[in-house]
Amino acid sequence: xxxxxxxxxxxxxxxxxxxxxxxxxxxxxxxxxxxxxxxxxxxxxxxxxxxxxxxxxxxxxxxxxxxxxxxxxxxxxxxxxxxxxxxxxxxxxxxxxxxxxxxxxxxxxxxxxxxxxxxxxxxxxxxxxxxxxxxxxxxxxxxxxxxxxxxxxxxxxxxxxxxxxxxxxxxxxxxxxxxxxxxxxxxxxxxxxxxxxxxxxxxxxxxxxxxxxxxxxxxxxxxxxxxxxxxxxxxxxxxxxxxxxxxxxxxxxxxxxxxxxxxxxxxxxxxxxxxxxxxxxxxxxxxxxxxxxxxxxxxxxxxxxxxxxxxx
Amino acid sequence: xxxxxxxxxxxxxxxxxxxxxxxxxxxxxxxxxxxxxxxxxxxxxxxxxxxxxxxxxxxxxxxxxxxxxxxxxxxxxxxxxxxxxxxxxxxxxxxxxxxxxxxxxxxxxxxxxxxxxxxxxxxxxxxxxxxxxxxxxxxxxxxxxxxxxxxxxxxxxxxxxxxxxxxxxxxxxxxxxxxxxxxxxxxxxxxxxxxxxxxxxxxxxxxxxxxxxxxxxxxxxxxxxxxxxxxxxxxxxxxxxxxxxxxxxxxxxxxxxxxxxxxxxxxxxxxxxxxxxxxxxxxxxxxxxxxxxxxxxxxxx
Amino acid sequence: xxxxxxxxxxxxxxxxxxxxxxxxxxxxxxxxxxxxxxxxxxxxxxxxxxxxxxxxxxxxxxxxxxxxxxxxxxxxxxxxxxxxxxxxxxxxxxxxxxxxxxxxxxxxxxxxxxxxxxxxxxxxxxxxxxxxxxxxxxxxxxxxxxxxxxxxxxxxxxxxxxxxxxxxxxxxxxxxxxxxxxxxxxxxxxxxxxxxxxxxxxxxxxxxxxxxxxxxxxxxxxxxxxxxxxxxxxxxxxxxxxxxx
Numbered sequence: 001x002x003x004x005x006x007x008x009x010x011x012x013x014x015x016x017x018x019x020x021x022x023x024x025x026x027x028x029x030x031x032x033x034x035x036x037x038x039x040x041x042x043x044x045x046x047x048x049x050x051x052x053x054x055x056x057x058x059x060x061x062x063x064x065x066x067x068x069x070x071x072x073x074x075x076x077x078x079x080x081x082x083x084x085x086x087x088x089x090x091x092x093x094x095x096x097x098x099x100x101x102x103x104x105x106x107x108x109x110x111x112x113x114x115x116x117x118x119x120x121x122x123x124x125x126x127x128x129x130x131x132x133x134x135x136x137x138x139x140x141x142x143x144x145x146x147x148x149x150x151x152x153x154x155x156x157x158x159x160x161x162x163x164x165x166x167x168x169x170x171x172x173x174x175x176x177x178x179x180x181x182x183x184x185x186x187x188x189x190x191x192x193x194x195x196x197x198x199x200x201x202x203x204x205x206x207x208x209x210x211x212x213x214x215x216x217x218x219x220x221x222x223x224x225x226x227x228x229x230x231x232x233x234x235x236x237x238x239x240x241x242x243x244x245x246x247x248x249x250x251x252x253x254x255x256x257x258x259x260x261x262x263x264x265x266x267x268x269x270x271x272x273x274x275x276x277x278x279x280x281x282x283x284x285x286x287x288x289x290x291x292x293x294x295x296x297x298x299x300x301x302x303x304x305x306x307x308x309x310x311x312x
Numbered sequence: 313x314x315x316x317x318x319x320x321x322x323x324x325x326x327x328x329x330x331x332x333x334x335x336x337x338x339x340x341x342x343x344x345x346x347x348x349x350x351x352x353x354x355x356x357x358x359x360x361x362x363x364x365x366x367x368x369x370x371x372x373x374x375x376x377x378x379x380x381x382x383x384x385x386x387x388x389x390x391x392x393x394x395x396x397x398x399x400x401x402x403x404x405x406x407x408x409x410x411x412x413x414x415x416x417x418x419x420x421x422x423x424x425x426x427x428x429x430x431x432x433x434x435x436x437x438x439x440x441x442x443x444x445x446x447x448x449x450x451x452x453x454x455x456x457x458x459x460x461x462x463x464x465x466x467x468x469x470x471x472x473x474x475x476x477x478x479x480x481x482x483x484x485x486x487x488x489x490x491x492x493x494x495x496x497x498x499x500x501x502x503x504x505x506x507x508x509x510x511x512x513x514x515x516x517x518x519x520x521x522x523x524x525x526x527x528x529x530x531x532x533x534x535x536x537x538x539x540x541x542x543x544x545x546x547x548x549x550x551x552x553x554x555x556x557x558x559x560x561x562x563x564x565x566x567x568x569x570x571x572x573x574x575x576x577x578x579x580x581x582x583x584x585x586x587x588x589x590x591x592x593x594x595x596x597x598x599x600x601x602x603x604x605x606x607x608x609x610x611x612x613x
Numbered sequence: 614x615x616x617x618x619x620x621x622x623x624x625x626x627x628x629x630x631x632x633x634x635x636x637x638x639x640x641x642x643x644x645x646x647x648x649x650x651x652x653x654x655x656x657x658x659x660x661x662x663x664x665x666x667x668x669x670x671x672x673x674x675x676x677x678x679x680x681x682x683x684x685x686x687x688x689x690x691x692x693x694x695x696x697x698x699x700x701x702x703x704x705x706x707x708x709x710x711x712x713x714x715x716x717x718x719x720x721x722x723x724x725x726x727x728x729x730x731x732x733x734x735x736x737x738x739x740x741x742x743x744x745x746x747x748x749x750x751x752x753x754x755x756x757x758x759x760x761x762x763x764x765x766x767x768x769x770x771x772x773x774x775x776x777x778x779x780x781x782x783x784x785x786x787x788x789x790x791x792x793x794x795x796x797x798x799x800x801x802x803x804x805x806x807x808x809x810x811x812x813x814x815x816x817x818x819x820x821x822x823x824x825x826x827x828x829x830x831x832x833x834x835x836x837x838x839x840x841x842x843x844x845x846x847x848x849x850x851x852x853x854x855x856x857x858x
Contacts, residue, residue, distance in 0.1 A: 060854040077850060082704040091695040097624055109617055110703040363777045405789045412784055518776050522682045529674045530641040537645045537665055541652025
């Protein structure tokens, strides 16, 4: 397929107000975004809801609320989307009794490709698995299983490729190879969305990221832009001390402080400079003659992710 | 950048466990308790409880039905269900419940640890391989004992209460207590031995469960064919192939009771005295335990 | 597509251990027939074949156990391992996947059950003139194993505890409850199978007497098969990956 022939819409996957809960546990909480051709990284700590999101996009989970559309169609219960959508699941399980070649060939045949053998060989070549193709997948290492799963997903040249932790178990060299393969596919105008909890993977492959924390979308867009937003964003702290009123007065004199709210028990302090605040707060307390009982960052969970992003 | 130290180790406050270490016996004991709870799905989600608890209820159904009858309809059915008949082929379904229970619980106790590769963790502690197998076996046997003893005890106490002469009933019938406990114990260790040996062979639940059930289903028919086809000692020995008849045999022997069977009944045709069934059950149980221990001693992880 | 799924599933089913267990089970009826043959039984060969061999051993025991083992292995293990994703992430109608899976489970069950019945029957009936009973059971087993397979495939898609649900159906429903409430026979695949065997192989009620009417049994077994297979398709098309958060 040549690049010219393909007409790709700007938005290939659309997630609108999507939530998904399992019993009392909310895995994904009111997330909206849309992605288009190119590589997008889905970043977040373990248990953030990345797999749930990917499974919903791939049509393997029904959103509890909201709507997921892939290439313009509702993802769930629409087998037709798999003509152009592929998922590489996180779970390692493959048909252990099949050889690598047979496993990819099965995928090609189920896609009803005109020349499944050739497509299979090409896919195996892309992930550099030709040498191991005649061994049964049961004996594969983690990285090899990962690559054979990717080959099986690539075999029909999908427009949208969803990968759940694709670099797990790969060694650094394979990781680089796989990254360049995915970049290459993105240049052809395909949509690649991959999840990871490792920042370097995401930073190395895509500018465009989605950050998910505790089931919510914490940030999205260009990685550098998010980083910039971060430093300008005020941080909120609550402070309890022996003399809140006096402390507030002293703190207000500091130029790093945006605003201070004084409630009955505590101070709500907004600062734009985290590091400077950490230095000045104790000094201010000393000056005010107040002992600090508690200094707590208010937007902790969000903050930790941003910090994670920024410190790279 | 300014110069940094080449490397640093930070004290993050990790602490070693300094308390008393309980050792082998306590490890085995907690494994036993855990196994006993797991047998009934306690501490697991509801789905895991349905089958074992349902089977326990099925095994206890005659006792339950009897108590309900006595309590609500004042039917005095004392001695309608004799203790020696409870787990016999006469009222066949408590036996079926026991069999299904063994088939469901055995693979649960042994298969899980294999599927999730927990054995190497257990064996790297003070627990030995034999301790593991013995604890699991003991948990299985105790679980079956609960299924056999509780209905029997209920029935016994129920009878005593129904006759309005608690002391009198007790004086007349106390001799039943020994056989009840004895036969229940032997049923438990016998079934547990068969079930656990087979369960240990496969980590996959499907296999192990069907593997445990298969002999209980096929052997009785095979035994029936043997007895009715061969008129010699080999044919007579066929009665031992039926684990349910073995239970019948030693239970009647414990109670010193003569079952009311027709001439054509396989056990009558086989004409072995009850002691032989008792001996057979003991031997099978011991062989089963030895095989189970050997399996775990030799198992590669 | 159906053939692809069928081939894949047959390869799944034929792991060595599994096959060994199945062959072991299949040998039991044959062993029984051999014992009968060499023994000196007071029951006739026809009665033995009908009552013991074909009804008690094969229809009541071998058939449901084999069907349960194979159906849960065919689809339940794929759901458990998560490999079902590789089948579902294809632009293939869901009924084709169910058809492939069901055909494989049924076919494998059929091979075991029929081989056991045929060999056992030939051993037991050798020298007899009337072989109709074997013919009747062969046809009934073909139909009955499809109904069982279809039911157990559905259970495998409905619950991760399909094995226990299947066992409860076979032993508690078809065996224990039927014993106390004979009316339940009207809802038992085992009884349908026995009735069909009787209708074809034993017109004069000579040796084997089933409890249900033939017409009812035929209609019921078709309804059960079609309904469970249809529900399995419906269930698979709404399949959701179970994951823990």
